[in-house]
Amino acid sequence: MKRTILILTIVLLMVFAGCTNKESESGKYITINGDVEGISVQVDLSDISHEDVTINDTTYKGVRLSKVLQKVSLLAPVEKSYLMITARDGVSALIDAETASLCHVVEEEGVFNMKAPEHPRVIGIKDVLEITVVAHEDVEVSDDHALKIVDEEGDRRISFGNCKLLMFEKSGESRQNGNLAVKYVKKAPLKAEDFIGDDFVLYFDNYDMLKVDRDYAGSFVWENGRIYYETDERHDSPVTGIVSGVDTVIFDAFDMMKILLDKNEKVMFILPDGLSYEQVEYYKDNLTILSGNYKKAASVNPAISNVALAAIITGQSPFVTGITKREVKAPNVKDIFEYAASKGKTAAYVEGNSVLVVTSEKPKLNVVDSEGYTDKGVFETAMYELGKHPDLIFIHFHGIDDANHEYSPLSEEARQKIFEIEGYIKELVKNFFGHVIIVPDHGAVAIEDADGTTRGKHNLFKYGDMYVPFYYFERGSLIEE
Ligand SMILES: [Zn+2]
Incomplete structure (x- = not known):
């Protein structure tokens, strides 16, 4: 750990000194990146014993590549890793990491050259820019070490090492003494x-x-x-x-609210916490007001309530709001309530039993019932506030998320909660004349716990939590007078 910090400090110092060419500074650091702890590590070759390596009667002093690898932690076992040695001009060679002991890094005139007499000639990369560790494709690495992709098919991960391979093209393959080398060249972007x-x-x-x-x-x-x-x-x-495969993002709701307020229209925003696109599709045939008028929206990352709520009420990404984790504070930018007030509009904000984000309009909080839910209280308070005919009313129902966590998103309990909250929404819409926007903060993913119970989780960057339904309709278009 101390070593990592030391190396990081050195790297940072060099970056801040405006030095991009590490070799010119000391001639000792080589970059190992890709599927390693720390993603990119500078290894000091002066720390490693140098050995003789002879090619065509010439003897060089070099460092065994296997000894360089011992200075980093590979994400995959060595027998499940490749090494991609890349020259500054992009020409690369890929070998089995297990054969690293047959390769030597030799410093010549301020650059690193690879000498590997037992390997095919292609390994003799000159002016090495970096050595990238690439885990075999069947190795699962943690989400911090992979590009996370969610699409209609589901979700997948590509380790950073394998991401590099996407951007290179195989141009040949050769073998010597049983050692395989694959030559790669850089593709167009x-x-x-x-x-x-x-x-x-x-x-x-x-x-x-x-x-x-x-x-x-x-x-x-x-x-x-x-x-x-x-x-x-x-x-x-x-x-x-x-x-x-999304039409929009959850915080686009902000601009809609703003435009409607500008047009002197009344807006009701409902946030059914944790309601996923998957759940709506699953229960669609039995839902009424929530069965149509929706698009597919992407949540934020991390997909957690306060981060998403801050994004929705400001129309900005977590980077801009400054709310990127579980903490209660005010966003860095103006919220929709402040906007409404600046236009002389009245607003009400109905929450569960606690403050998630510090807002310009104080939320009306509600107590939990005997089953631990706030939804009935939220509904009643919202009905009361509707009686005052605000220009903007923002209502946060928490029950679906609570039931998802406790029982999993496709459980009977979650299903009942969705229908209960849909009932409240119908009643609210009946008592409101204006535009209705319904957007959850995030969805939920069914995950089996260590005790064997399936529960619901989010902040996983998966199909279940990243896709949510985004509803918009005018009251008159749905409810018969
Ligand atoms: Zn939430």
Whole structure:
């Protein structure tokens, strides 16, 4: 651990010194990236004993690549890892990590060259930029080490090492002494359209988000262990996830509310916490008001209540709101209540039993009932507030999320909760004349606990929690007078 911190400190110092070429500083650091702990690690070769390696009667002093690997933690066992040795010009060779002891890193005139007499000649990469560890495709790495993708098919993960392979092209394969080497060259940048089937939302490491129309999409590039997105400009935070096949994102609700208020229309926003797109599709035939008038929307990352709520009430990504984890504070930007007030509009905000985000309009809180739910209280308070005819009413029902957590999203209990809350929503809509927007904060994923019980979870970046229904209708279009 101390070593990692030390290395990181050195790297940071060098970055801040404006030094991009580590070799010129000391000539000792080599970059190991991809499927390793820390994603990109600088290994100091002066710490490692040098050995003789002879090629064509010339003897060099070098460091065995297997000894370099001992300085990092591979995510996969060595027999399930490849090493991709990449030159500064992109030419690369891929070998089994198990054969690393047959390769030597030799420093010559300030650059690193690979000497591997037992391997095919292609391994003799000159001016090595980096050595990328690539886990075999069947190895599961943690979500922190993979590009997370959610699409209509479900969800998948591509380890950062394997992401690099997407951006390179195989150009040959050779074998010597039983050692395999695959030659790769850099492809043209990976176009989003070759990779993603629909419009999509990008999630960046700094919690920013970007909605992308597939027809006008840019491309992905791999750099030092991470994936970046490029259009005319380069987004400087790496991409951590992609959700495709969505019409919108949950915080688009903000602009809708704003536009409607500007038109002097009344708006009712209902947030059924935890209601997933999957649940609505599953129960559709038996739902009424919630069976239609919805699109597919993407939640935020992390898909948790306060982060999503802050995004919805401000129309901004977690990067902009500054609310990126479970903590109660005010967003960095104005919320919809402040906007309404600035236009001389009246607003009411009905919450569960606690404050999730510090808002400009104080929420009306409600107590839990004997079963631990606040929904009946929230409904009654909302009905009371509706009697005052506010221009904007914002109502947060928590029961579906609670039932999802406790019993799992497709459980009988969750089903009952969805129908109960749909009943409240119908009653509210009946007593309201205006525009109705219903958007959950996130969905839920059924996960089996250690005790064998299936429960519901979110903040997993999966189909279940990232896809939610986004409803919009006018009261008159649904309820008979
Ligand atoms: Zn929630």
